[in-house]
Amino acid sequence: METAVEVRKLRVVRGGRTALDDVDLTVRAGTLTGLLGPSGAGKTTLMRAILGVQVVAGGGVTVLGRPAGSPELRRRVGYVTQAPSVYEDLTVEENLRYFARILGVPRRSGAGRAESAAHESSTDRPPRRAGAGGPRTVSVDEALDTVGLGGHRRQMVRTLSGGELSRVSLATALLGSPELLVLDEPTVGLDPVLRDSLWSTFRRIAASGTTLLVSSHVMDEAVRCDRLVLLRAARVLADTTPGELLRSTGTTSADEAFLHLVRHGPEGTR
């Protein structure tokens, strides 16, 4: 399988503190990878390095076959930070149309710069990934449907709930039809029902072939991922699958598994 992100011997120092230390990581294309770890573990720093906006002290990051931060990756990689990046005094649809115009994305489905998928329904399919036919454009309608905000399109952003607001930011990132989507703690502060619904959205997006890297400090979200990378104190504690994590630690929840790894180290797994 193709590699979307390759991190080798990455070392980052921020404000005199080692934020990442000798980090190796491979993210395979088309997978949903969870980046988990406690506050301060280095998750945001690693994401920033993948985006190419982090000064690094050693090692390197390759994204979609190019050095992280290469100009040509700008359209191919989407990033949603913890801070909402949409305009409060516009409606949901106005925000999306605004960002679509900047990106040169058409309003309607399938009519973009890409050739493919002109007949895809906008309601039951997530945005599709670039295939042999070249990059495909995700329309405003498709992005709204994918995040389940079709019914809120005329609502002012400032009146949305926290979960809806997160999903507007996610929808704007989908517009560029990124091959890699990097989401920094998208479920923080949301209730379990909303978190569950967002994770279902991530799974749908991944099923369409997009690579997702999603950070969280809620360990139990780990089970929704194809792969898990556990960070602790600037280092990778484990790079595994949810099933293997539980099996190797002899635990029944991701929280317990993490505690087991902290106490006994990766070598202490059964």
Ligand SMILES: Nc1ncnc2c1ncn2[C@@H]1O[C@H](COP(=O)(O)OP(=O)(O)OP(=O)(O)O)[C@@H](O)[C@H]1O
């Ligand atoms: N500008 C900075 N100056 C000094 N230290 C910093 C700076 N930015 C980050 N750090 C430190 O680097 C370490 C990693 O931070 P990072 O934001 O990557 O953690 P995180 O895992 O994303 O945490 P959280 O879950 O709380 O967002 C932390 O110890 C943090 O205090």
